[in-house]
Amino acid sequence: MMKLTNKTKFDVCVASHFGMCFGVKAAIAKTKKLASHTPITILGELAHNDTVIKKLENLGAKKSNLEDHNAKTPNVIITAHGTSDTQRKKWADNGYIVTDTTCPLVHKAHNALKTLILAEYTPVLIGKPEHVEVRGLAGDFPQTQIILNIQDIDKLNIKNNKIGIISQTTQQIDHVNSLLSEIKQKYPNAKVKYIDTVCSPTKERQTALVDLCNKSEIIIVVGGKNSNNTAQLAQKCRNLGCVAYHVQSPNDIKPTWFTGYKKVGITAGTSTPDEDVENIKRKLLQIATA
Numbered sequence: 188m189m190k191l192t193n194k195t196k197f198d199v200c201v202a203s204h205f206g207m208c209f210g211v212k213a214a215i216a217k218t219k220k221l222a223s224h225t226p227i228t229i230l231g232e233l234a235h236n237d238t239v240i241k242k243l244e245n246l247g248a249k250k251s252n253l254e255d256h257n258a259k260t261p262n263v264i265i266t267a268h269g270t271s272d273t274q275r276k277k278w279a280d281n282g283y284i285v286t287d288t289t290c291p292l293v294h295k296a297h298n299a300l301k302t303l304i305l306a307e308y309t310p311v312l313i314g315k316p317e318h319v320e321v322r323g324l325a326g327d328f329p330q331t332q333i334i335l336n337i338q339d340i341d342k343l344n345i346k347n348n349k350i351g352i353i354s355q356t357t358q359q360i361d362h363v364n365s366l367l368s369e370i371k372q373k374y375p376n377a378k379v380k381y382i383d384t385v386c387s388p389t390k391e392r393q394t395a396l397v398d399l400c401n402k403s404e405i406i407i408v409v410g411g412k413n414s415n416n417t418a419q420l421a422q423k424c425r426n427l428g429c430v431a432y433h434v435q436s437p438n439d440i441k442p443t444w445f446t447g448y449k450k451v452g453i454t455a456g457t458s459t460p461d462e463d464v465e466n467i468k469r470k471l472l473q474i475a476t477a
């Protein structure tokens with residue numbers, strides 16, 4: 188907790204883990220380096236954040252769809268969320284020079300799914316069917332059955348009485364565990380093998396959020412308005428009993444929000460760069476000492 192002066196209206200506490208993960212940071216650094224000396228097209232969104240997108244646009248980076256196979260530059264970038272080998276090959280076969288910034292922990296999820304399939308488990312993936320990472324996993328292994336909610340478990344078609352489960356790297360670990368125990372209950376005689384593919388930055392941020400909620404009355408969650416992950420984070424704070432606001436820039440903050448509160452927390456979505464969090468922190472400290 189950041190204690191200011193006697194005149195401080197409230198204390199400001201920043202989550203111990205927050206914001207952009209190492210996988211997205213590395214992808215952005217690689218993309219910026221390439222964009223600084225050659226025209227590039229990014230296949231999808233490197234990060235759902237205006238600051239990041241504007242910086243890349245200023246470097247001349249173009250944007251295209253991963254599934255289109257039609258870009259305006261010879262060099263194309265696969266984002267940290269990864270894709271299937273089929274997609275990678277299609278771009279290369281169409282003559283593009285492919286730079287792959289897939290996060291190593293997404294590669295790990297692909298390998299885990301492959302391991303389960305080779306061992307003849309019915310592959311089940313916990314995740315959002317429309318998410319680019321999930322599309323990549325299912326693209327490599329089309330026999331994968333994707334579930335997101337408890338209701339989806341009823342639709343599973345289990346062969347061999349063997350169920351192999353992984354999840355999208357950014358799923359909430361408690362949600363994954365609850366689906367896992369539902370599956371075990373529904374198929375008590377099946378051999379269930381679960382490989383934990385929720386990535387460590389996601390787990391650290393989830394634990395840090397609970398800790399932050401225990402220390403704060405009101406939490407400012409920093410991230411792009413189109414960042415689903417940031418919106419989810421704000422909702423999770425509310426579920427944990429805190430007042431939460433999702434903001435993109437210091438201009439979104441209203442000093443009246445903090446009236447009557449003594450402990451204010453800050454966290455950020457996984458696509459939010461550190462400089463956006465710093466700008467918000469500065470604004471909060473100004474309000475706290477005004």
Ligand code: SF4
Pocket residue numbers: 208209210211267268290291292293356357386387388389457
């Ligand atoms: S797998 Fe985790 S560390 Fe890698 S890009 Fe995704 S969120 Fe970031």
